[in-house]
Amino acid sequence: MASETKLSHTAAMILQAIDAGFVYGFGVMEMTGLPSGTVYPALRRLERDELIRSQWERQSIADAEQRPARKYYKLTVAGRATLDASRRRYPLLERLIPTEEAKSL
Amino acid sequence: MKPLADWVFRVFQRGFLGGISLLVPAGQRAEWRREWQAELWHVRRACTSVAGISWDAEREVTAFCLGAFQDAFYLRLGSRKKGVRLAQIHGSAWHCLFWLAAVLTASYTVANISAGVSAERHPERYRVKSNLILIQDAHDTSDWAATIPVERYRAWKRLHQQYFDDFAFYRIQQETLSTGGNGGVVRSVGHVSVNLFALLGLQVESGNLGDTAGGAELRLILSHKGWERDFGRNPHLIGSIIRVGEHQVRVVGIAPDGAWRLPGEADAWILEPDTAIARGAAGYVVAHMTPSARSEMWNGRVRITVYDADGSDEDFWGISFAERTQGPWGIYLFTVMLSFLALPALTSVSIADYGFSSHKPSWTRNVIRWAFLSGKIIFLLAITYFLPLDVAYFSSTAYSPGASGVHFIFSFFICLLGFRWVVLDQRQRCPVCLRKVTHPARVGSASRTFLAWNGTELMCTGGHTLLHVPGLPTSWFGAPRWVYLDPSWEFLFTGSSVG
Numbered sequence: 363m364a365s366e367t368k369l370s371h372t373a374a375m376i377l378q379a380i381d382a383g384f385v386y387g388f389g390v391m392e393m394t395g396l397p398s399g400t401v402y403p404a405l406r407r408l409e410r411d412e413l414i415r416s417q418w419e420r421q422s423i424a425d426a427e428q429r430p431a432r433k434y435y436k437l438t439v440a441g442r443a444t445l446d447a448s449r450r451r452y453p454l455l456e457r458l459i460p461t462e463e464a465k466s467l
Numbered sequence: 468m469k470p471l472a473d474w475v476f477r478v479f480q481r482g483f484l485g486g487i488s489l490l491v492p493a494g495q496r497a498e499w500r501r502e503w504q505a506e507l508w509h510v511r512r513a514c515t516s517v518a519g520i521s522w523d524a525e526r527e528v529t530a531f532c533l534g535a536f537q538d539a540f541y542l543r544l545g546s547r548k549k550g551v552r553l554a555q556i557h558g559s560a561w562h563c564l565f566w567l568a569a570v571l572t573a574s575y576t577v578a579n580i581s582a583g584v585s586a587e588r589h590p591e592r593y594r595v596k597s598n599l600i601l602i603q604d605a606h607d608t609s610d611w612a613a614t615i616p617v618e619r620y621r622a623w624k625r626l627h628q629q630y631f632d633d634f635a636f637y638r639i640q641q642e643t644l645s646t647g648g649n650g651g652v653v654r655s656v657g658h659v660s661v662n663l664f665a666l667l668g669l670q671v672e673s674g675n676l677g678d679t680a681g682g683a684e685l686r687l688i689l690s691h692k693g694w695e696r697d698f699g700r701n702p703h704l705i706g707s708i709i710r711v712g713e714h715q716v717r718v719v720g721i722a723p724d725g726a727w728r729l730p731g732e733a734d735a736w737i738l739e740p741d742t743a744i745a746r747g748a749a750g751y752v753v754a755h756m757t758p759s760a761r762s763e764m765w766n767g768r769v770r771i772t773v774y775d776a777d778g779s780d781e782d783f784w785g786i787s788f789a790e791r792t793q794g795p796w797g798i799y800l801f802t803v804m805l806s807f808l809a810l811p812a813l814t815s816v817s818i819a820d821y822g823f824s825s826h827k828p829s830w831t832r833n834v835i836r837w838a839f840l841s842g843k844i845i846f847l848l849a850i851t852y853f854l855p856l857d858v859a860y861f862s863s864t865a866y867s868p869g870a871s872g873v874h875f876i877f878s879f880f881i882c883l884l885g886f887r888w889v890v891l892d893q894r895q896r897c898p899v900c901l902r903k904v905t906h907p908a909r910v911g912s913a914s915r916t917f918l919a920w921n922g923t924e925l926m927c928t929g930g931h932t933l934l935h936v937p938g939l940p941t942s943w944f945g946a947p948r949w950v951y952l953d954p955s956w957e958f959l960f961t962g963s964s965v966g
Contacts, residue, residue, distance in 0.1 A: 387502070430505035
């Protein structure tokens with residue numbers, strides 16, 4: 363996926379939320395305020411376009427905490443490049459969802 | 468309250484997700500359900516309270532579950548786009564049947580909206596009694612011409628006849644028809660003997676031919692077209708008196724659309740007693756044959772010799788109405804049979820000589836293949852019935868020999884070329900997936916015909932077969948040959964297989 367890929371503001375927000383550490387669907391929903399019917403199909407599209415990749419949490423960790431295992435999402439290299447391009451396109455994105463590095467500054 | 472309500476909501480929400488998961492393609496369903504169930508667990512923990520039931524919280528969780536529908540729908544839609552590619556549709560059996568169905572639907576629709584086709588397709592409106600013939604002078608070479616003087620008709624009717632038990636006479640002439648306040652219009656008016664419609668057995672709408680109420684006026688039957696065009700479908704016209712030429716006539720009925728199939732088109736018919744028919748006028752004579760005369764008919768005709776009192780004789784032809792009143796089925800069945808017989812002159816009708824190399828397709832594949840061939844033939848036969856009728860009667864509202872000829876010619880050619888296409892198309896379809904083979908490639912050279920082979924190789928895009936068509940048929944390679952591709956070829960066709 364080329365770094366010039368243009369995302370919609372919603373998709374860019376989701377990408378930014380994942381980058382900010384909200385790595386599962388419900389977390390992205392809480393952070394962005396988007397409904398589940400928007401977030402999950404968007405995650406599928408981003409994964410299809412290889413901007414994010416998903417990974418199941420280890421079952422042993424989930425068992426230790428007595429909860430079901432979750433599916434986590436992570437930015438790919440192409441996804442990070444696309445997010446950088448989206449930040450230039452939507453300058454307020456970082457202010458809406460600040461990343462950990464931005465928070466620490 | 469809390470544990471029971473919580474349990475009910477949890478079961479409902481999990482059941483809802485389980486039901487929606489059926490929308491997700493089977494390959495992704497288990498993982499999709501696992502993710503949503505896990506997320507639901509976390510959503511419930513975040514939203515609901517341990518202390519008691521909260522309807523707002525439950526509504527929020529249910530709203531979260533509703534989003535699963537969009538997610539599942541997205542995955543379903545994505546799988547369809549991925550699964551059905553244009554290349555797979557193009558040239559497939561369904562694609563072929565779809566187009567045949569589209570042509571059939573279009574021709575059927577046109578047949579239903581065209582007045583001429585509609586009239587032609589309802590033979591009950593124009594079917595006349597059997598054993599009727601039209602008598603015509605044998606010296607007149609033009610078919611269906613008015614050749615019989617009224618005096619001769621009167622003489623035939625007066626004398627006892629061995630071969631005929633009833634006669635009727637009619638002639639057509641242009642006359643002014645009064646249509647009400649706007650004056651009159653010049654129309655073709657038939658002057659017919661009183662018994663003509665009864666002899667033909669034609670039913671007349673909204674009228675009683677025996678009705679003589681109202682006095683001594685002549686009776687008039689209007690054509691359906693004339694009733695529509697000149698009287699605006701006036702429902703109160705029956706029984707009223709109008710003027711036609713020099714006559715005051717009473718309208719006694721409307722002939723159904725397309726009912727009149729005899730020579731000479733008319734917009735109205737005046738029923739006249741034989742004595743009222745003008746002298747010297749030539750017209751048509753319709754005669755009803757006795758059984759003994761019927762046996763003399765050959766090929767729809769019978770030769771009639773009339774001996775006059777002075778010893779001279781005169782020849783006439785008696786021509787059957789069958790050709791004019793048999794409806795489109797006669798032409799249709801005849802042309803289908805004719806084209807079926809003519810097909811071998813255009814192409815080999817054999818489909819079975821296409822050897823399938825060493826591989827034999829399963830019997831289910833064979834059944835599907837033959838069912839597809841049968842489907843194409845059925846569609847073709849239906850199209851052959853409607854399409855030529857549309858062409859022949861699109862601009863004509865009633866039967867005419869010209870339209871009948873056009874119907875015959877179109878029916879024959881559509882059927883013949885259609886049969887040829889069906890056979891050729893079937894030969895070029897992969898016996899496994901019924902898709903058309905494509906991408907022709909020249910193989911070998913003519914100089915190597917006796918050492919190897921040369922010709923054209925076509926490929927099934929599903930990766931099932933190759934079709935080898937010899938460039939120069941030889942005794943060992945005369946007919947095209949199917950070559951089955953085993954599963955080791957599949958990697959070349961990944962994503963396009965439908966078999």
